[in-house]
Amino acid sequence: MDRIVRTVRGFDGALVTIPGPGSAAPEVAWGDAFFTYAPDGRAPGHTQPYATIVTKNYPGDTASDLDRPGRLRVNIHVGRTAFRELTGAEPDRPDPATDHAAADTITPHPVYGAQSWIAVVNPGERTLATVLRLLGEAHEAARARHERRSTAGGHDER
Numbered sequence: 001m002d003r004i005v006r007t008v009r010g011f012d013g014a015l016v017t018i019p020g021p022g023s024a025a026p027e028v029a030w031g032d033a034f035f036t037y038a039p040d041g042r043a044p045g046h047t048q049p050y051a052t053i054v055t056k057n058y059p060g061d062t063a064s065d066l067d068r069p070g071r072l073r074v075n076i077h078v079g080r081t082a083f084r085e086l087t088g089a090e091p092d093r094p095d096p097a098t099d100h101a102a103a104d105t106i107t108p109h110p111v112y113g114a115q116s117w118i119a120v121v122n123p124g125e126r127t128l129a130t131v132l133r134l135l136g137e138a139h140e141a142a143r144a145r146h147e148r149r150s151t152a153g154g155h156d157e158r
Contacts, residue, residue, distance in 0.1 A: 001033065007132055008051070015038035035051040037139060047142075055071075075117055078137070080116050082116075083113075086130075101121060
């Protein structure tokens, strides 16, 4: 997790939020990481993160078996084209045979796959370089959305 967080913190305009006790975030989110594009350093109120790292199961999201010690999952919004290339599937057609608990494997996100999110449990030798590249691409896509909103005066509609 530390290497991924350090990498994202190095992106221009990246905001990495890791909530803990005393934060406004719900307790279930404590210790997890949320990556947003925020060139002013303030968390945007109307934009979802472009990637996250979760370190535990969430209600309704247990398929990755993250409550076992030493497990985490990197989640990245990649868009439909990249989703297809990475998973070989359509975002809105989940494969019930997908093993969402498989480590070091790119899979559709078990909950948000239909929105073109991928997930990697414990990125390692096979996937870490790809995960870091995808985080950079997701950051650049978030930056581009921010710039479009800024010039058009609109909102980010995911």
